[in-house]
Amino acid sequence: MIPVSVTRDDVAHVARLARLAMSEQELDQMHGYFEAILEHFAKLAAVDTEGVEPTSHPLARANVTREDCVTEPMDRTKLLANAPLADGECFLVPQIMEDE
Amino acid sequence: MTTQPLIGLEVHAQLLTASKMFCGCPTEFGAPPNTQVCPICTAQPGALPVPNQRAVEMTILTGLALHCDIAPRSVFARKNYFYPDLTKNYQISQYEQPLCENGYVLIDTESGPKRIRVRRVHLEEDTGKNIHGGAGAASRIDFNRCGLPLMEIVSEPDLTSADECRAYLQKLQLILRWIGVCNGNMEEGSMRCEPTVNVIEVGGSAKTALVEIKNLASFRAVHQAVDYEILRHTRALLAGESTTRETRRWLAEGRTETMRSKEEAHDYRYFPEPDLMPLEVDEAMVTRIGADMPEGPDEVRERLIEQYELSSYDATVMTQSREFAAFFEAAAGAAEDPKAVANWMQGDFARLLNETGTPLAESKVSPAGLADLVRLIADGAISGKMAKTVFERMFETGKAPALIVDEEGMSQISDTSALEPVIDKAIADNPEAVENYRSGKKKALGALVGQIMKETKGQANPALVNELLVQRLGE
Numbered sequence: 001m002i003p004v005s006v007t008r009d010d011v012a013h014v015a016r017l018a019r020l021a022m023s024e025q026e027l028d029q030m031h032g033y034f035e036a037i038l039e040h041f042a043k044l045a046a047v048d049t050e051g052v053e054p055t056s057h058p059l060a061r062a063n064v065t066r067e068d069c070v071t072e073p074m075d076r077t078k079l080l081a082n083a084p085l086a087d088g089e090c091f092l093v094p095q096i097m098e099d100e
Numbered sequence: 101m102t103t104q105p106l107i108g109l110e111v112h113a114q115l116l117t118a119s120k121m122f123c124g125c126p127t128e129f130g131a132p133p134n135t136q137v138c139p140i141c142t143a144q145p146g147a148l149p150v151p152n153q154r155a156v157e158m159t160i161l162t163g164l165a166l167h168c169d170i171a172p173r174s175v176f177a178r179k180n181y182f183y184p185d186l187t188k189n190y191q192i193s194q195y196e197q198p199l200c201e202n203g204y205v206l207i208d209t210e211s212g213p214k215r216i217r218v219r220r221v222h223l224e225e226d227t228g229k230n231i232h233g234g235a236g237a238a239s240r241i242d243f244n245r246c247g248l249p250l251m252e253i254v255s256e257p258d259l260t261s262a263d264e265c266r267a268y269l270q271k272l273q274l275i276l277r278w279i280g281v282c283n284g285n286m287e288e289g290s291m292r293c294e295p296t297v298n299v300i301e302v303g304g305s306a307k308t309a310l311v312e313i314k315n316l317a318s319f320r321a322v323h324q325a326v327d328y329e330i331l332r333h334t335r336a337l338l339a340g341e342s343t344t345r346e347t348r349r350w351l352a353e354g355r356t357e358t359m360r361s362k363e364e365a366h367d368y369r370y371f372p373e374p375d376l377m378p379l380e381v382d383e384a385m386v387t388r389i390g391a392d393m394p395e396g397p398d399e400v401r402e403r404l405i406e407q408y409e410l411s412s413y414d415a416t417v418m419t420q421s422r423e424f425a426a427f428f429e430a431a432a433g434a435a436e437d438p439k440a441v442a443n444w445m446q447g448d449f450a451r452l453l454n455e456t457g458t459p460l461a462e463s464k465v466s467p468a469g470l471a472d473l474v475r476l477i478a479d480g481a482i483s484g485k486m487a488k489t490v491f492e493r494m495f496e497t498g499k500a501p502a503l504i505v506d507e508e509g510m511s512q513i514s515d516t517s518a519l520e521p522v523i524d525k526a527i528a529d530n531p532e533a534v535e536n537y538r539s540g541k542k543k544a545l546g547a548l549v550g551q552i553m554k555e556t557k558g559q560a561n562p563a564l565v566n567e568l569l570v571q572r573l574g575e
Contacts, residue, residue: 064376
């Protein structure tokens with residue numbers, strides 16, 4: 001069984017990767033939630049998985065593919081209609097900085 | 101301290117499918133922004149991906165061409181990161197179970213052939229394109245490229261110089277084009293390369309931290325950037341300076357700069373993609389796909405040397421593409437003089453294709469036409485010099501060489517009785533040259549030959565003229 005534990009720093013790291021700004025108070029709260037969730041999942045460790053192959057999908061199917069055929073693309077006006085900001089051709093986002 | 105650079109190359113190759121990796125959007129390059137998109141590749145809520153069967157087959161074909169093991173079971177994974185060019189906030193890729201593993205590419209080096217191991221070939225989707233530097237403080241995003249099928253081909257760090265990196269890339273490009281899975285165009289970004297470089301102490305434990313280089317859009321840039329990093333790492337190692345694991349960007353001014361530290365950026369939290377079923381590839385499927393495999397460039401090259409007695413150099417030039425090799429073989433088979441065919445193909449033919457920007461496939465010259473031309477020269481019907489003019493006409497018009505010779509009255513005069521009066525006249529007109537020749541100055545013959553060629557508008561058979569002249573003057 002893999003010991004499950006999460007530190008407050010782990011939570012801060014995951015928040016950063018997910019681009020979520022969190023206050024100190026929120027981090028403490030999230031840390032509690034994380035621990036509770038992981039504790040809950042730790043119960044799965046009680047299941048005997050000896051000799052069971054790791055699964056990547058719950059359905060026992062494989063090779064669900066499509067033929068290489070072109071379909072009609074989406075209308076650009078419709079696509080951009082839902083964007084918070086667009087210039088008729090492209091989506092607009094705040095200027096991207098290469099360094100985070 | 102003796103040092104040794106170690107370089108691995110990560111190559112992304114866009115597959116030549118008609119539609120994208122997980123949806124039916126078209127894949128043409130250069131379409132107006134956001135006109136080749138749909139709910140799937142722009143990640144609208146509820147849209148689900150379905151893999152392109154042809155992309156899977158092309159990746160397996162590539163794996164076979166690179167001598168890889170094809171995985172009987174392979175899964176897609178989510179690579180999680182946040183960036184505006186990614187619609188889903190994750191990229192569908194492969195992680196623990198790629199389609200192909202443990203292959204190699206054979207490259208030519210100064211010390212002979214070298215095997216560069218290929219760690220893995222996996223299938224993934226491309227990201228969108230950010231267009232920076234627009235008006236105001238905004239970046240513009242075009243998702244046409246988002247979801248295009250990409251193969252990622254990862255080598256082991258078996259490369260030890262910038263020259264080897266170039267040789268590896270050129271070979272990989274040749275193979276991918278040869279089997280028809282990628283157009284290999286680095287400028288359009290359909291083949292992209294990211295080298296990973298560090299330098300180690302030979303026989304010791306000192307080494308620099310791995311650095312990945314981005315922003316390389318040509319073979320030349322790869323060569324320069326790798327050279328630059330080898331020097332930077334070697335200096336740091338010799339000076340005992342510490343280095344950091346990072347991603348660096350190549351700049352047009354000829355140096356690299358830090359882009360981001362590696363540990364942070366590479367925390368991708370991969371997990372199996374729940375929207376996609378695994379791929380199971382049985383032997384029957386591998387056999388069926390392998391049946392489409394053409395004879396590879398290395399094999400064809402060896403065969404040309406063997407079968408047509410070409411030099412190693414000529415054989416390499418003739419196998420620069422599958423089309424070129426096929427053209428050569430078709431012409432050489434009909435011409436009885438393969439070496440002459442090879443000379444034409446890398447000489448005047450290559451020059452004209454290049455000058456006019458014509459792809460071989462669109463050239464008006466047929467293999468049979470080139471074979472006919474080579475035969476006309478061998479038979480003495482036209483001189484080598486006339487043949488050059490004939491070939492240019494063939495290239496312009498696509499007409500058969502014999503027809504061009506007829507139409508333009510270019511046939512060579514190889515008839516002794518027709519040449520004799522001209523030779524007599526030349527001798528009569530140039531007593532001085534005749535005198536000089538007879539007194540031992542053999543070069544004086546040139547003046548006589550020159551006049552005869554002029555009189556016959558270059559159509560006299562030069563070998564015959566020489567022979568007749570020497571005979572006449574010796575009398």
